[in-house]
Amino acid sequence: KAGVTQTPRYLIKTRGQQVTLSCSPISGHRSVSWYQQTPGQGLQFLFEYFSETQRNKGNFPGRFSGRQFSNSRSEMNVSTLELGDSALYLCASSKEGTGGETQYFGPGTRLLVL
């Protein structure tokens, strides 16, 4: 079974630009979560999608948005990039996203904002 895939793996953008990251979950998984990982803040939850609906949202500004498609693939978008958005963005999938389920992580997209 193929794992969680994320594209692109690396991105360099400049301040003010926008970026779209993509995540393909494991086949059969309907829940997709996004995390931001930085050295200072660690892993912070961005949002979770289940059956094309945002089910949970972390404490991030509205510049961070996402969506999920009918095949469970998900995208996240960051508009008006700031230097502080430089981070590793991780996507994780699980079957239903219920408590106790294992989340399977992708390799991440490393975003550098100059």
Next chain:
Amino acid sequence: AQSVTQLDSQVPVFEEAPVELRCNYSSSVSVYLFWYVQYPNQGLQLLLKYLSGSTLVKGINGFEAEFNKSQTSFHLRKPSVHISDTAEYFCAGGPSGNTPLVFGKGTRLSVIA
């Protein structure tokens, strides 16, 4: 607020020595507990998880963890580490339902030859 605290940011240890990585959780996040490992330039991989039942949980790569409700701890242990265990380790917790996991800040384990 829910929280998971990893008490050590860095742990150096000699190869073949035992290691313990410490994790404490707030009581509101005690329902499910996880340990994940992250190797350089990779995502997180599940080592083990505690859902209920036996408080000693065995995971992959020879790791185990013990759930201690009275001390609100979920420490990770390995009796003999290898160079290949060098990585960052994350403790995480979550209540029941769909609420997202809360992660600790991570512990960087460095195994020295």
